[in-house]
Amino acid sequence: MVRHTATSVVTIDRFIIDQESRQPKASGELSGILYDLVVAAKMISNKVRSAGLADIIGAAGTENIQGEVQQKLDLFANDTIVKAMDHGGRLCAMASEEEADIIPIPQGFKHGKYLLLFDPLDGSSNIDVNVPVGTIFSVLKKEGEPGPGTTRDMLQAGHRQVAAGYVIYGSSTMMVYTTGQGAHGFTLDPSIGEFLLSHPNIKTPEHGRYLSVNDAYEQHWEEPVRALMRRYRGLDGKRDAMNVRYVGSMVSDFHRNLLGGGLFAYPANAKNPLGKLRLMYECNPLAFICEQAGGAATDGTQRILDVQPTELHQRTPVFIGSRGDVAIAQEMLAR
Numbered sequence: 001m002v003r004h005t006a007t008s009v010v011t012i013d014r015f016i017i018d019q020e021s022r023q024p025k026a027s028g029e030l031s032g033i034l035y036d037l038v039v040a041a042k043m044i045s046n047k048v049r050s051a052g053l054a055d056i057i058g059a060a061g062t063e064n065i066q067g068e069v070q071q072k073l074d075l076f077a078n079d080t081i082v083k084a085m086d087h088g089g090r091l092c093a094m095a096s097e098e099e100a101d102i103i104p105i106p107q108g109f110k111h112g113k114y115l116l117l118f119d120p121l122d123g124s125s126n127i128d129v130n131v132p133v134g135t136i137f138s139v140l141k142k143e144g145e146p147g148p149g150t151t152r153d154m155l156q157a158g159h160r161q162v163a164a165g166y167v168i169y170g171s172s173t174m175m176v177y178t179t180g181q182g183a184h185g186f187t188l189d190p191s192i193g194e195f196l197l198s199h200p201n202i203k204t205p206e207h208g209r210y211l212s213v214n215d216a217y218e219q220h221w222e223e224p225v226r227a228l229m230r231r232y233r234g235l236d237g238k239r240d241a242m243n244v245r246y247v248g249s250m251v252s253d254f255h256r257n258l259l260g261g262g263l264f265a266y267p268a269n270a271k272n273p274l275g276k277l278r279l280m281y282e283c284n285p286l287a288f289i290c291e292q293a294g295g296a297a298t299d300g301t302q303r304i305l306d307v308q309p310t311e312l313h314q315r316t317p318v319f320i321g322s323r324g325d326v327a328i329a330q331e332m333l334a335r
């Protein structure tokens with residue numbers, strides 16, 4: 001006898017339409033941006049999946065604005081996103097972690113009202129050892145007159161993001177995004193080339209098991225950060241010890257902690273007085289998702305989403321994850 005079980009298969013496209021229909025004033029432009037990002041994500045996923053096979057591993061020999069060696073896949077991911085997004089008529093400018101200046105919309109194409117900021121391949125130094133990497137994106141709306149977007153238009157605090165998300169190229173490829181109506185996760189079914197809703201309305205635990213931090217910097221941390229990390233490890237007797245998990249790919253560490261609960265931290269240290277991670281390409285989008293999932297994110301003194309950026313490539317210390325664990329950072333670092 002054949003048994004039929006009830007299933008509910010929802011593609012990301014259908015989900016985006018459903019969410020749009022709940023916003024009576026929506027023009028469909030933001031949905032269009034998300035569709036184009038989905039296409040770019042599938043193309044990057046395909047390339048990442050064959051990274052071990054093709055002659056693509058290794059440095060491309062150029063350095064990005066942050067002075068780090070770019071990997072070839074970074075360049076591919078960057079170009080793929082730009083090509084997928086620059087002619088749709090919905091954006092007025094883009095900015096990438098891998099490019100010093102903003103990326104204008106090419107001549108002859110319409111300017112829309114949105115701005116897209118992205119980290120094309122976060123954690124890319126992990127590619128050649130098969131550790132998951134990811135793409136992170138943030139969408140802002142240009143204020144004022146329509147026309148080409150400028151750096152100034154982009155310097156908005158994270159609480160003004162209209163959408164944000166990431167794609168993780170892990171044991172499966174997943175996309176998690178928010179438009180401020182919860183954080184939702186979709187898993188790519190490679191056999192049909194569709195992202196299917198697999199994690200609706202993600203909620204992160206109030207306190208978590210995992211602590212993700214690179215403690216090789218311990219000697220360069222200030223004393224309050226050291227005390228905080230001792231607290232998370234249960235060494236001061238004030239809480240149970242968390243388990244340490246750090247793969248050095250923020251999207252992967254963040255994603256694990258979002259689902260399982262915990263905290264990802266990249267504090268300032270004497271070598272990197274502002275931390276390492278970028279406010280606009282990494283911390284803001286992940287903070288938006290985290291808050292939508294019931295979590296929190298702080299730089300140690302204020303909510304990440306309230307930081308007013310002054311530069312496109314600005315770095316910030318970050319403590320992000322389960323609300324209760326982030327509250328401990330806020331309390332111990334604000335003293």
Ligand code: AHM
Pocket residue numbers: 068097119121122123124125214248249250251276
């Ligand atoms: P990237 O965007 O150049 O890949 O750098 C960001 C990465 C994060 O994914 C990761 O959390 C961090 O750098 C690791 O840095 P460190 O090696 O200092 O711990």
Ligand code: MG
Pocket residue numbers: 097119121122123282
């Ligand atoms: Mg990055």
